[in-house]
Amino acid sequence: MKIALIGVGAIGSWLQERLDPKPVVVRRGDALPMADVVVEVAGHAALAQYGVAALRQGSDLVIASIGALADEALWVSLQQAATRAKILLPAGAVAGIDALAAARLGGLDSVRYSSRKPPASLSNTLPLDRESVVFEGNARDAALQFLKNANVAATIALAGIGFEKTEVRIIADPTLTQNVHVLEASGAFGTFTMNIAGRPLPGNPRSSSLTAMSLLRCIQNRQSSIVL
Ligand SMILES: NC(=O)C1=CN([C@@H]2O[C@H](COP(=O)(O)OP(=O)(O)OC[C@H]3O[C@@H](n4cnc5c(N)ncnc54)[C@H](OP(=O)(O)O)[C@@H]3O)[C@@H](O)[C@H]2O)C=CC1
Numbered sequence: 001m002k003i004a005l006i007g008v009g010a011i012g013s014w015l016q017e018r019l020d021p022k023p024v025v026v027r028r029g030d031a032l033p034m035a036d037v038v039v040e041v042a043g044h045a046a047l048a049q050y051g052v053a054a055l056r057q058g059s060d061l062v063i064a065s066i067g068a069l070a071d072e073a074l075w076v077s078l079q080q081a082a083t084r085a086k087i088l089l090p091a092g093a094v095a096g097i098d099a100l101a102a103a104r105l106g107g108l109d110s111v112r113y114s115s116r117k118p119p120a121s122l123s124n125t126l127p128l129d130r131e132s133v134v135f136e137g138n139a140r141d142a143a144l145q146f147l148k149n150a151n152v153a154a155t156i157a158l159a160g161i162g163f164e165k166t167e168v169r170i171i172a173d174p175t176l177t178q179n180v181h182v183l184e185a186s187g188a189f190g191t192f193t194m195n196i197a198g199r200p201l202p203g204n205p206r207s208s209s210l211t212a213m214s215l216l217r218c219i220q221n222r223q224s225s226i227v228l
């Protein structure tokens with residue numbers, strides 16, 4: 001299996017060390033190589049630049065920057081390009097996506113998500129002496145306003161009841177050293193609450209280490225005869 005890795009920042013370098021076979025790395029300005037799987041870990045602009053081309057050439061596309069899919073035109077163009085290949089959306093930094101996506105099939109009533117991060121992970125200008133709500137609204141607006149901090153909101157929206165109906169709060173909390181995500185859902189299945197405190201990657205305080213692990217699992221699942 002040939003893997004192309006777009007971006008070698010905090011998540012990309014973690015993956016590069018562990019992927020087997022070793023990936024071909026795509027840096028800014030590089031042409032996209034032919035590959036069985038293209039893994040985007042480079043940001044919204046890189047997904048817009050390479051995503052459609054990857055799918056059109058027949059490469060499965062693993063997306064980390066899921067917040068970019070709040071841009072309806074980009075999301076539609078990726079889906080239209082996926083005729084010979086798959087778009088793979090890993091759960092990333094959050095837990096419970098399997099339950100949420102299953103619950104959707106029986107009918108969901110409400111989905112609420114809150115993200116709490118140390119202020120410096122959100123912005124350099126937030127108060128350091130008290131918590132502050134930096135966003136309250138739906139998942140589409142969260143993803144469009146917080147390009148580097150609302151991938152989880154977008155993943156939850158896509159797995160559950162969509163960008164418009166998913167209620168999101170983003171809170172800066174100076175007492176934290178980890179990224180805390182709380183997901184609450186109710187529907188025909190019952191109710192669940194998921195709470196995860198994710199240790200950030202050393203290279204990027206915004207990105208939880210579980211994201212890199214989740215992407216590795218997604219790529220390994222594609223190779224494996226057992227998918228869990
Ligand atoms: N789905 C999820 O749950 C999560 C998703 N994410 C998302 O994953 C993505 C990667 O995160 P992370 O590794 O922490 O980010 P980093 O900023 O640490 O790394 C991004 C890397 O991509 C490179 N890059 C940017 N644009 C391009 C391009 N056009 N072509 C090739 N390389 C490019 C950057 O290079 P340079 O240094 O030159 O800018 C940098 O090395 C982000 O979009 C982030 O928001 C993060 C956490 C959770």
Ligand SMILES: O=C([O-])CC(=O)C(=O)O
Binds near residue numbers: 115151
């Ligand atoms: O949602 C995001 O973009 C990233 C995030 O909170 C995390 O990695 O914990």
